[in-house]
Amino acid sequence: MSVKLPLPSVFGPLVVGLALALTGCPGGKGGAGDAQWPKASAIKTQALPTGASWIGVFFINSAGSRGTMHVLSSGDDRIHGCWIAEDKHAQATFVGTTKENVAMFDWTEKRVGFAGPPTRLTAYLVMTADAEGRHKVAGEYGEDLSNDGGNKWEGIRQKNQEPKEDGCKLDSGDTVPTEGTQLN
Numbered sequence: 001m002s003v004k005l006p007l008p009s010v011f012g013p014l015v016v017g018l019a020l021a022l023t024g025c026p027g028g029k030g031g032a033g034d035a036q037w038p039k040a041s042a043i044k045t046q047a048l049p050t051g052a053s054w055i056g057v058f059f060i061n062s063a064g065s066r067g068t069m070h071v072l073s074s075g076d077d078r079i080h081g082c083w084i085a086e087d088k089h090a091q092a093t094f095v096g097t098t099k100e101n102v103a104m105f106d107w108t109e110k111r112v113g114f115a116g117p118p119t120r121l122t123a124y125l126v127m128t129a130d131a132e133g134r135h136k137v138a139g140e141y142g143e144d145l146s147n148d149g150g151n152k153w154e155g156i157r158q159k160n161q162e163p164k165e166d167g168c169k170l171d172s173g174d175t176v177p178t179e180g181t182q183l184n
């Protein structure tokens with residue numbers, strides 16, 4: 001059964017500590033890169049805009065969802081991080097790969113205050129610079145782990161902000177239920 005998410009709760013809630021192994025890179029041939037990211041694998045990559053890096057903090061502002069995404073390096077074009085909705089209704093963790101101006105994500109999201117398994121899907125972002133030199137990102141996410149297209153999302157890199165491993169931590173009293181947790 002396929003469930004259409006509102007634009008990423010940017011891909012909704014979080015599952016803490018998920019360690020997924022990603023294979024493939026944008027534009028890669030064969031293997032999981034083509035199977036998991038059919039749209040991103042077809043994008044012709046370009047050099048990152050001058051002074052740009054995938055490592056940083058991005059504000060994601062898309063229809064139905066706004067939030068902050070922390071992107072950290074896992075080494076050798078691999079990234080990981082987290083996202084939290086501005087209203088804290090959802091959190092996500094992700095791992096991914098980058099190649100020049102394209103980043104691909106394996107995303108796991110959990111809605112705060114709701115029991116049940118997290119949502120897992122694939123997505124991509126393409127980074128460009130606007131006329132004022134700001135580093136913008138835009139891309140798509142799918143509805144599962146083998147579809148990275150159909151739902152639009154976009155954002156902008158935040159200046160003078162360093163990404164943090166715990167950058168998507170909930171405030172005291174907020175909780176992210178684990179799978180199977182019964183909520184009263």
